[in-house]
Amino acid sequence: MERDRLRRPREPARLRPARLRQPRPVGSEGGAVSAGHSPRTGAGRAPDVFERGGWVTMREYGDDEPVDFAIVGAGAGGATLACKLAEAGFSVVVLEAGPFWRPLEDFASDEEAQQQLYWLDERLSGGADALALGGNNSGWGVGGSTVHFSMISLRFRPDWFQSRSRLGYGVDWPITYEELAPYYDEAERALAVSGPVRYPWGPPRRRYPYREHEMNAAGLVLARGAENMGIPWASVPLATVSAPRGKSPPCVYRGFCNFGCATNAKQSALIVWIPRALAAGAEVRDLAMAGRIELGQDGRAQGIHYRRGDQWRFQRARNVVVSGYAIETPRLLLNSACNRFPHGLANGSGLVGTHLTTHAGPGMWARFDEEIRWYKGPPNMAVCEHWNYTDTGKDFHGGYAFMSQGPLPRAWAQLLVTEKNLWGAALRREMRDYNHMAGLVAVAETEPRACNRVELADVRDRHGLPVAHVTFAYSDNDRRMQDHARRFMGAMLEAAGGHDVWTSDDTSHILGTCRMGSDRATSVVNADGRSWDVPNLWICDGSLFPTAGGVNPSLTIQALACRMGARIRTLAARGEL
Amino acid sequence: MLAASVLSDSALEHYRADFENPGMFAPLASAAVLLACALRGTRSAAPYATACAVGTAGLGFHAYNVLRRPGGLSWANLFYAAPLGAPAALALAGVIGLAARPVAAGATTLAGLPSGRALCGLAAFGLAGTSAEAALLHFRGAFQHPAMWVPVSVPPVTALLLAGAALPHARGPRRLTNALLRACTWLGVLGMGFHARGIARQMGGWRNWSQNILAGPPLPAPPSFSALALAGRAALALRAAQEAA
Ligand SMILES: Cc1cc2nc3c(=O)[nH]c(=O)nc-3n(C[C@H](O)[C@H](O)[C@H](O)COP(=O)(O)OP(=O)(O)OC[C@H]3O[C@@H](n4cnc5c(N)ncnc54)[C@H](O)[C@@H]3O)c2cc1C
Ligand code: SF4
DSSP states (O other): OOOOBOOOOSSTTTSOHHHHHSOOOOOOSTTOOOTTTSOOOBTTEEEOTTSTTOEEEOOOOOTTSOEEEEEEOOSHHHHHHHHHHHHTTOOEEEEOSSOOOOHHHHOOSOTTTTGGGBOOSOOEEESTTOOOOSTTTOBOSTTGGGGSSOOBOOOOOGGGGBIIIIISSSOBOSSOHHHHHHHHHHHHHHTTOEEOSSOSSSSOOOOOSEEOOOOOHHHHHHHHHHHHHTOOOEEOOBSBOSSOBTTBOOOOOOOOTTSOOTTSOBOOTTTTHHHHHHHTTOEEESSEEEEEEEEOTTSSEEEEEEEETTEEEEEEEEEEEEOSHHHHHHHHHHHTOOSSOTTSTTOTTSOTTOSOEEEEOOEEEEEOSSOOOTTSSSSOOEEEOHHHHOOTTOSSSSOEEEEEOOOOHHHHHHHHHHHHOOOHHHHHHHHTTGGGEEEEEEEEEOOOOTTSEEEEEEEEOTTSOEEEEEEOOOOHHHHHHHHHHHHHHHHHHHHTTOEEEEEEOOEEEEEOSSOBOSOTTTOSBOTTSBBSSSTTEEEOSGGGOSSOOSSOSHHHHHHHHHHHHHHHHHHHHTTOO | OHHHHHHHHHHHHHHHTTTOSGGGHHHHHHHHHHHHHHHHTOOOSHHHHHHHHHHHHHHHHHHHHHHHSTTSSOHHHHHHSSOSHHHHHHHHHHHHHHHHHHHHTTOOEETTEEHHHHHHHHHHHHHHHHHHHHHHHHHHTTTOSGGGGGGGTHHHHHHHHHHHHTSTTOOSOOHHHHHHHHHHHHHHHHHHHHHHHHHHTSTTGGGGHHHHHHHSSOTTSTHHHHHHHHHHHHHHHHHHHHHHO
C-alpha cells in the first residue's frame, strides 16, 4: 500500500508551517518589512540588491493593462526568461509568491536564521520512497531556489538529449545539445561561471568566463581518491565569482552558500537576471501568489488570478508563462482546470504532473586522520563525472556525477540524527569528529515514470488552494544506480585514506512534470516550452525536463530559458505568437 | 626597490600561510638584509649571494609545492600553490645586486660582456619574468578589468626593446625604449592604485583591510615593474655612456 502521509520535515525546523505564518522580521525599510509579509516592490521601485537599503526604479503595469507576458515564479527559469523577454522589448510582469530578498541585509551567516528561504507551505508527500520536500529542493522568493543553491553549473552530456535513440533508455528531448550549446554559453557568461581552464568531460567548449576557485581540503579528498584510482576529476564550475565582477565581490569562502549568500558573490537569479530584467522595464511583484490561470472562450489564456496583500487580483496578459518549479507548476495547471480542460489546464495529453524525476543523492562519509575542515568554501568544490560519460561496466541505465561535500555543523548534526539515529552523548561524540570528516554525494538520474507524479490533495493552503500531493518511488534501475554509486564512492574515499565509511540517503532537484517533446500525445509542451493545447501558455522551468540527466539542472534550465527568449522573439517577429 | 617589493609580498604571503614552515622566514630575512644593504650601499657580496641562494632554494620549494598537489602541474596549482615568480624575484634582486657591485666599482665588463649591455639584458629578463607572473595572475582574475591587460602588454614590449639594446651593434640612442621604461616605472605606481581599488572591491573593502589585504590583489607586486624599469634605465644610460667612450 502506498505510504501516504503529510511529510514532516526531516529536520524539525525546516517545514514547520508556523514559521511561515510568523516569519522573523528581516530587512530594514524603517522596520516595516518582514519577509513574507509586506511587499517590497511597488510605487515605482524595487530593492537594489547591491546596496543596503537601496532602490532601483521599476516600471509598473495596471492589472487591466494586458502585458505581453505574465510570468509565474522568479526562479532559475522565470527570472531568466523575464530578463530575456524584457530586453527583447516585451512588457513583462513577474508574479512571485515569496519575498524580494535583500542579500546584504536579509542573509545572515547563520544556519538557523535562514530557514525562511524555502517553500515551506504545506505539501503532501507519499509513495514508496516519499520525497522530503523543503530546503533541499524548493526555493521561495525572488531568485527562487538559486538563492540557496550550491551553484554547481554543469552541462548535460550531449547524448542525454537523445537518450532513447542513442543510449537506449528514457525519452528523447525535442532539441539537441548542439541547439542548446550557444545558450549554455550565454548562461555561463551571464553567471560568470568560475570553472577549470579545461573541463575533462563533454565536447570542446568555450572556456569558462572566470577561473576555478582554490580547492578546499574536502575537494582534495576527492581529487586524491580519483588520482589513486586513475579516474579523472575536476574542480566544480561554480556560479560564484572567483574575482570581482561589477558590484559582486569575489567569494569569501565562508560556506553559507546553501543559504542566501550575504556576500553577493553567488550569481543567483536574484542578482544576475532580476536587475537586468528590471533595468529593461520588467515589473516584479513579490509576495504575489498565483492561484489560477483564466482561459478565455477563444481557448487562449487571458491572465492570472493572484493573491497579493490579502486580496485576490487578476492580471491580464497576452501570454502566460508558468515557472513555479516542478511541483508548483503542475499544481497551478491542475488548479486551473476549466470546462475545456477538466483535468487541468493544457492537459490534453493527461501528462501534466506525471513523469516526475528527481536526483537520488546517496552519500558516503568517512573519517580522516588529518583535519579537513570541510565547512570551508562552497559546499561542493570537486566533481567526478566519470559515470556520466563512461557506459562500460554499468549495470544500470543513466548516469551520475558526484561531488565532495561540506555540510555546515547544523546540517551535519541533522544528518547524524536522521541517518545514523544518533542522539545525546553519541551525537556529541560524533560531532567532535566534524573537522575530520569528508564525504561524497551523488547526483543520480532517476527514470521518468508516469507513476511518479504531482496531483492535487484535498488539503488546502493558507490561500485556500488545494496543495500538491507528490508521489514517488524508485525503479529497480534507480536502485541499481545508487548501489553502484555507493560502492564506487566508498572505494574512492578509502583510496583517499578515509576509514569508518558509512552511507546516507537523500534526494534533491525535482524535474520533469510538464515535459517537452515533439509529439503532443506524449508531452505537455513543445521544444519552445509552448503548450500544445493553449497557444499562449508557456512553461519555463525544471518541469520541462523529459529526463533528469546525472548533473544539477539549473544551468540547463537557464540555457533553456535563454533559448525560449530567443525563440519567442523570432516567433513574434514572424507574427506567430 | 625590488627587494622591498619582495620583502613585503613574501611577508604577507607567508604570514597568510602562518609561517607553517620555518623556511618561510628565510626569504623575509634575506630580502630585509638585501634592502638594508642596497640602502646603505654595502660593498660586501654576501647578502646578494645569499639572496640568490635563498631565491633559488625557494623556487625549488615552491615548485615542489606545486607538483605534489593533486593535479600536479595544472593551472589551479599554478594559480593557488606557492607562486614560482616570488622566489625568482628574490633571486633576481640578488643577481642585480651582485652585478651592480663591480659596476659601481668601475668595471666595464660583466660576464665577458660590456656591463651596460649585460645589465640591459638582465633588466629585460626581469621585466619579462615579472610580466609573465602578472599574466598568470591576471589570467586567474579573468582579466575582469581592462587595466589588467596593461602589465601584460607594455612591459613585454619594453623588455623586447631593452633586450635589443643588449645585442652587439645595437643602434645608439633608444628614445622609444627609454620612454617605455618610464611608462613601466609609472605602471608600478598606478598598478598599486589599481590593486588598492581591487582591495576595495572585496567584501567589506578597506574597512576590512586586515583580511582584504591578504585576500585581494597584492599591493606590493606592481612596484617590481618600477624597480626593474629603473634598473633598465640605468643600464641603458650606462650602455650609452660606454658607447660614447
Ligand atoms: C539546497 C539546494 C541546492 C541546489 N544546488 C544546485 C546546484 O548546485 N546546481 C544546480 O544546478 N541546481 C541546484 N539546485 C537546484 C536549482 O536551484 C533548481 O533546480 C532551480 O532553481 C529550479 O528552477 P525553477 O525555475 O524550476 O524553480 P525555482 O528556481 O525554484 O523558482 C520557482 C519560483 O516560483 C515561485 N512560485 C512557485 N509557485 C508560485 C505561484 N503559484 N505563484 C507565484 N510564485 C510561485 C517560487 O516561490 C519560486 O521562487 C539546488 C537546489 C537547492 C534547494
Ligand atoms: S562561500 Fe562564497 S558563494 Fe558561498 S556564501 Fe560565502 S561568499 Fe557566497
